[in-house]
Amino acid sequence: MAEREHVQKSAPSKRDTKPIDAPAKSERGEEIKSELDDLLDEIDEVLETNAEEFVKSYIQKGGQ
Amino acid sequence: MAIPKTLGIETEYGIAHRGVDEPNPISASSVLISAYLSVSGQQVGAGASTVDWDFIDESPGMDVRGYAPTGAMAPEIETHLVNAVLTNGARYYVDHAHPELSTPECADALSVVRFDRAAELIAQKSMEATRELLPPGEEIVLYKNNSDGKGNSYGCHENFLVDRATPFGQIVTHCTAHFVTRQIYTGAGKVGSEVAGASADDVSYQITQRADFFEEEVGLETTLKRPIINTRDEPHADARKYRRLHVIVGDANPSQVATFLKVGTTAILLALVEDQAVPREIRFAAPVAALRQVSTDLTLSQPLELADGTSATALDIQWELYGACRAYIELQGTDNVGGDAAIDVLKRWESVLGSLESDPMALADQIDWVAKYRLLNGYRERHGIGWGDSRLRAMDIQYHDMRPEKSLSARVGLETLVDDKEARTAMNEPPDDTRAYFRGECLRRYASSVVAANWDSMVFDVGSDVLRRVPMMEPMRGTREHMGRLFDECESAAELLRRLGK
Numbered sequence: 001m002a003e004r005e006h007v008q009k010s011a012p013s014k015r016d017t018k019p020i021d022a023p024a025k026s027e028r029g030e031e032i033k034s035e036l037d038d039l040l041d042e043i044d045e046v047l048e049t050n051a052e053e054f055v056k057s058y059i060q061k062g063g064q
Numbered sequence: 065m066a067i068p069k070t071l072g073i074e075t076e077y078g079i080a081h082r083g084v085d086e087p088n089p090i091s092a093s094s095v096l097i098s099a100y101l102s103v104s105g106q107q108v109g110a111g112a113s114t115v116d117w118d119f120i121d122e123s124p125g126m127d128v129r130g131y132a133p134t135g136a137m138a139p140e141i142e143t144h145l146v147n148a149v150l151t152n153g154a155r156y157y158v159d160h161a162h163p164e165l166s167t168p169e170c171a172d173a174l175s176v177v178r179f180d181r182a183a184e185l186i187a188q189k190s191m192e193a194t195r196e197l198l199p200p201g202e203e204i205v206l207y208k209n210n211s212d213g214k215g216n217s218y219g220c221h222e223n224f225l226v227d228r229a230t231p232f233g234q235i236v237t238h239c240t241a242h243f244v245t246r247q248i249y250t251g252a253g254k255v256g257s258e259v260a261g262a263s264a265d266d267v268s269y270q271i272t273q274r275a276d277f278f279e280e281e282v283g284l285e286t287t288l289k290r291p292i293i294n295t296r297d298e299p300h301a302d303a304r305k306y307r308r309l310h311v312i313v314g315d316a317n318p319s320q321v322a323t324f325l326k327v328g329t330t331a332i333l334l335a336l337v338e339d340q341a342v343p344r345e346i347r348f349a350a351p352v353a354a355l356r357q358v359s360t361d362l363t364l365s366q367p368l369e370l371a372d373g374t375s376a377t378a379l380d381i382q383w384e385l386y387g388a389c390r391a392y393i394e395l396q397g398t399d400n401v402g403g404d405a406a407i408d409v410l411k412r413w414e415s416v417l418g419s420l421e422s423d424p425m426a427l428a429d430q431i432d433w434v435a436k437y438r439l440l441n442g443y444r445e446r447h448g449i450g451w452g453d454s455r456l457r458a459m460d461i462q463y464h465d466m467r468p469e470k471s472l473s474a475r476v477g478l479e480t481l482v483d484d485k486e487a488r489t490a491m492n493e494p495p496d497d498t499r500a501y502f503r504g505e506c507l508r509r510y511a512s513s514v515v516a517a518n519w520d521s522m523v524f525d526v527g528s529d530v531l532r533r534v535p536m537m538e539p540m541r542g543t544r545e546h547m548g549r550l551f552d553e554c555e556s557a558a559e560l561l562r563r564l565g566k
Contacts, residue, residue: 061161063218
C-alpha cells in the first residue's frame with residue numbers, strides 16, 4: 001500500500017466532486033460493469049417475488 | 065496514559081415471522097433464541113438449565129452527567145424475557161421486540177469482527193433451528209439492518225472502556241466530530257428518507273440507515289430523541305476507574321471492513337482523547353444537521369459549517385483525525401489501542417479515505433453503502449425504474465437478510481477479514497484476552513454450577529449453604545494468561561472458587 005503522508009493534510013487538492021454514479025471509463029471500469037451485469041443476472045433468482053407486498057409487510061416494532 | 069481499550073458491539077436484528085397473519089416479534093424472538101440454545105448444546109446436561117443473565121448490577125438509567133434529566137426516558141430492563149449467556153462470553157436475549165446479540169468483551173477491533181461474524185453465524189443457526197419447530201409455511205427471518213423504512217429503527221451499539229478521569233466534555237467534542245464524519249465508511253446505505261415530513265423525492269439514496277433518527281447532540285435516550293453522544297453511565301466495571309462509552313449512532317454492517325473501521329478508528333481516537341493528544345477541537349455549528357448532511361451527500365463534497373465560522377468536508381475531517389491518530393501511534397505505540405490490529409486499522413483507514421476521495425465505487429467490495437448503491441443503481445438502470453420503486457426498497461432490506469441463500473450482501477463480493485472457520489470456533493469459545501475468557505470458560509467447564517452471569521460478575525452454586533458471587537470488575541483480567549492454568553487444574557467450580565479464594 002502506498003505510504004503517503006497524510007498527517008498534516010488539511011485541504012485535499014484532488015477532490016473529486018462528481019456524483020458517484022458518473023460512469024467509470026477506465027479498463028477497470030469496464031470490468032466492474034461486466035461483473036455487475038453478472039451479479040444482476042444472478043440475483044434475479046433470489047429476489048423477493050412480490051416486492052411491494054414484502055416491503056409493506058416488513059414492519060419492525062421500535063428498538064433502541 | 066490511555067487505558068487499554070476493551071470494546072464490543074451489540075446488535076438488535078430485524079425480525080420477520082413469515083407465514084402468519086399477526087406476527088408477534090417478542091414471541092418470535094423468544095422462539096428463535098430458545099431454539100438456538102437447545103440445538104447448540106448451550107442448554108446443558110441433565111438437571112441443568114440455560115444460564116440466565118443476572119440483573120442485579122444493571123442500572124441503565126445512570127447518566128454520566130450525574131443526574132437523571134427530568135422527563136428523560138431512561139432505558140428499561142426487561143427481566144422476564146429470554147436472556148442467555150453463551151459459552152463464548154456473549155449475551156443473547158430479547159430486547160425491545162428484537163433478538164439482540166452482544167459480543168463478548170474484546171481487546172482489539174479484529175477480535176470484534178470475529179465475534180460479530182460469530183454472532184451472524186449464531187443468528188443463522190437460530191433461524192435453521194426454528195425451521196424444525198415451526199409449522200410448514202412459517203419461517204422466522206433475521207435482518208442485520210437498522211430500519212424498516214417506515215420510521216422504526218433499532219440499533220447496533222458499540223461499547224468502549226474509557227478512563228473515568230477523562231473529562232466527558234472532551235469525549236463529547238471529539239467523538240461528535242468523528243461520529244458525524246465516519247459515516248462515509250460506516251454507513252450501510254438506505255433507499256429514501258425517514259425524517260418526519262420528508263417526501264420520497266427528497267432523498268433517493270443515503271449513506272446511512274441511522275442518521276434520520278437522531279435529534280439531539282447529547283442525552284440518555286436510546287429509543288426516542290436519540291442523541292449523537294449517549295450519556296448512559298453504566299461501566300459494568302470498577303466505576304471509580306472506568307466509564308463505558310455507549311455509542312448508539314452507528315449502523316449494523318454486513319461488511320467486516322466497515323465493522324473493523326467503525327470500532328477500530330473510534331478506539332484509537334478515544335486513546336488520543338484520554339491522553340489529550342487531539343490537536344484541535346472540531347465543533348460543528350449544528351451537529352445533528354451535519355449528521356444528516358453527511359448521510360445524504362453522495363458526492364462527499366459538501367462543506368460542513370463549523371462553530372468557528374470555517375467549514376470542512378467529512379473527508380477533510382476524517383483525514384485530519386486519521387493524521388492525528390497516526391501521529392499518536394507513531395509516538396506512543398499500539399499497546400493501549402489493540403496492538404497490531406491498530407496498525408491494520410490505520411492502513412485500512414488511509415486506503416479507504418483515499419478511495420473515497422478519488423473513486424468511491426472502487427470500495428464496492430469493502431464498504432456497505434457503496435456495495436448496496438452499486439447493486440441497486442445497476443438494477444435501477446437495467447430496468448429503467450425510479451428510486452421510489454418497491455423493487456429497490458425490497459433489495460435494500462434483502463441486502464441485510466441473514467439467510468445465506470437470500471442475502472444480497474453475501475453475493476456482492478465483500479472482502480472478509482476473518483474466515484468462517486475461525487468465526488465458527490468463536491461461536492462457542494471466548495476470546496483469550498479479556499474477562500470474557502473467565503465467563504466463557506466457567507460456562508464451558510462448570511455449567512451445572514453456574515447459576516447466573518452478567519458482565520461484571522458470576523454466581524455459582526457449589527452445594528454449600530450460600531451462592532457464591534465472583535466479581536469481575538477489571539475487564540482485562542481473567543484472561544487465559546491469568547487463568548488458563550488454573551482452569552486446567554480445577555475439575556470443579558468448587559475447587560476453582562477455593563483456589564481463587566486463597
